[in-house]
Amino acid sequence: MGVDWLEGVAEGVDWTSLTMASKYIAGGLAMGLGAIGAGVGEGYNAGQTVQSTARQPAATGELVRTMLVGQAIAETSGIFALVVAFMLVFLPHQPSMEIAGALIGAGLAMGLGSLGSGIGAGLAGGRAAESIGRNPESRGNVTLTMLLGQALTTSPAVFSLMVAVILVLGQQFNKYLGADLQIAVAALAAGLCMGAGATGPGLGTGIAAGGACDAAGRTPTAGSSITRVMLMGGAVSQSTGIYSFVIAFILIFFVK
Amino acid sequence: MEEAIIRAAALLSAGLAMGLGAIGPALGEGFAAGKACEGVARQPEQAPLLTRTMLIGQAVSESTGIYSLVIALLLIFLFGRG
Numbered sequence: 001m002g003v004d005w006l007e008g009v010a011e012g013v014d015w016t017s018l019t020m021a022s023k024y025i026a027g028g029l030a031m032g033l034g035a036i037g038a039g040v041g042e043g044y045n046a047g048q049t050v051q052s053t054a055r056q057p058a059a060t061g062e063l064v065r066t067m068l069v070g071q072a073i074a075e076t077s078g079i080f081a082l083v084v085a086f087m088l089v090f091l092p093h094q095p096s097m098e099i100a101g102a103l104i105g106a107g108l109a110m111g112l113g114s115l116g117s118g119i120g121a122g123l124a125g126g127r128a129a130e131s132i133g134r135n136p137e138s139r140g141n142v143t144l145t146m147l148l149g150q151a152l153t154t155s156p157a158v159f160s161l162m163v164a165v166i167l168v169l170g171q172q173f174n175k176y177l178g179a180d181l182q183i184a185v186a187a188l189a190a191g192l193c194m195g196a197g198a199t200g201p202g203l204g205t206g207i208a209a210g211g212a213c214d215a216a217g218r219t220p221t222a223g224s225s226i227t228r229v230m231l232m233g234g235a236v237s238q239s240t241g242i243y244s245f246v247i248a249f250i251l252i253f254f255v256k
Numbered sequence: 257m258e259e260a261i262i263r264a265a266a267l268l269s270a271g272l273a274m275g276l277g278a279i280g281p282a283l284g285e286g287f288a289a290g291k292a293c294e295g296v297a298r299q300p301e302q303a304p305l306l307t308r309t310m311l312i313g314q315a316v317s318e319s320t321g322i323y324s325l326v327i328a329l330l331l332i333f334l335f336g337r338g
Contacts, residue, residue, distance in 0.1 A: 120286075181257075182336070185264035189271025193328075196275030204286020211290025215297030222300035226293050229307055233289020236314045240278035240321040247274040247328045251267060255336060 015095040022100035026107030027089035030164070033111030034081020037202075041074040041122015048126035052133025059136045063129060066143050070125025073150040077114035077121070077157040077202075084110040084164045091168065098176040101184030105191025106167035109248070112195025113160020113202075120153040120206020127210035131217025138220040145216040145227055149209020152234045156198035156205075156241045163194040163248050172253065183255060190251035197244025204237040259338055266335035270328040277324025284317040 049067040053060050088107060093099050128146035132139050167187060176183055212230035216223055292310035296303050 181260040182263035182267055182338075186267040186271075186336070189268045191271075192268075193271035193275040196272075197278035200279035200282030201286075202282075204282040204284070204289075207283070207286040208289035208293065212293040215293040218294075219297040219300060222296055222303075225300055225303045226296050229292050229296050229303065229310070230289060232307065233285065233292055233310055233314065236311070236318070237282045237285040237289060239285075239318065240282045240324075243321065243325045244274050244278045247270065247325070247332070250329075250332055251271060255267060255332070 013097075015097060015100070018097065019093055019095040019100045019103070023088050023093055023103045026103040026105075027085045029104070029107035030081050030088060030111045031085035033108075034078055034085070034114040037115040037118020038075050038078030038122075039118070041118045041120065041125070041206075042071040044119075044122045045070050045074065045125035045129060048129040048133075052129045055133045056136055059132065059139075062136070062139055063132060066132060066139065066146070067125065067129055069143070070121070070128060070146060070150065073147070073154060074118050074121035074125065076154055077118040080157055080161045081110050081114045084161065084168070087165075087168050094174050096173070096176055098173045098180060098183045098187060102167045102170075102173050102187035102191075105188040106164040107191070108188070109160050109167065109191035109195040110164040112192075113164075113198035114157045116199035116202025116204075116206070117154050117157035118202070120202045120204070120209070121150040123203075123206040124149045124153060124209035124213055128213035128217075131214050135217045135220075138217045141216045141220040141223040142213050145223065145230065146209065146213050148227060149205070149212055149230055149234065152231065152238070153202055153205040153209055155238065156201045159241060159245045160194050160198045163191065163245065163252075166252060167191055170252070186251045186255040190248040193244050193251065194248040197248075198241055201238045201241035205234040208234045208237060263336050263338050266331045270331035270336060273324050273331065274328040277321060277328075281318050281321035285314040288313050288317065 295306045
């Protein structure tokens with residue numbers, strides 16, 4: 001008993017409707033998942049800021065300013081997801097099984113990929129707010145450490161954006177005509193790999209940046225040492241995100 | 257078609273292996289880096305020692321991430337190419 005029935009299905013399926021269904025599902029996945037990270041992270045940042053304001057009411061203006069900057073950086077992960085969702089829903093796509101797999105992969109890549117970076121950036125901002133509340137004179141040092149840390153935390157989301165854009169806009173899937181299941185699944189797997197793989201580095205680097213902001217508040221004079229350790233440790237944390245990016249690349253470009 | 261299904265399964269699991277496998281090491285290494293920063297705040301003169309200890313610990317934490325990478329590459333190049 002073979003799988004000839006699957007071949008029969010493959011010949012009879014209307015690829016146009018499947019591709020359109022997959023692009024709407026992918027758009028929903030991208031934005032639905034992509035909204036989580038930024039929301040949670042910015043909320044944590046806001047909560048810590050309110051708590052610090054209760055400790056130091058005189059520093060409210062500075063605390064809120066720092067909070068808004070930190071929240072803006074956490075928001076970028078969500079904006080990437082919005083852009084990818086628009087691209088998925090409104091751009092025309094050639095109808096085939098491979099393109100359908102690539103579109104779902106793109107939605108998963110950006111949706112999952114913004115999760116870790118959003119929460120991580122918010123975590124860093126929240127601990128910075130806590131730190132400034134404890135020691136308001138260290139605001140300059142802490143804010144600088146927070147910005148550097150948040151920038152590193154957002155880089156997995158940038159990799160996810162790159163993979164999502166390649167999957168949506170890339171021309172390499174246009175030559176297939178709906179007969180290659182492994183190409184469709186490889187494209188989906190590439191998006192899943194990058195999306196899930198970006199979660200860990202985003203969160204981990206956010207935890208590292210949070211620790212660095214806390215440290216910069218306690219000992220502002222050691223600011224450059226702290227930043228150095230944070231960047232080194234954060235770079236090691238990014239390494240598995242790079243591996244995921246490489247595997248996603250291989251799955252997109254080197255599967256025939 | 258059977259071959260296509262087998263190849264598709266190998267490629268999907270390569271993506272799962274690396275995607276899920278990247279989460280743990282990164283979280284652990286980030287936690288170590290955060291604690292190292294807090295340690296530097298407590299004893300700034302000891303920064304080189306703290307950095308060295310952090311990197312040793314992170315290298316051990318990376319090991320399962322390397323295993324995931326190896327399995328993903330094996331799945332793609334031995335079983336994903338038919």
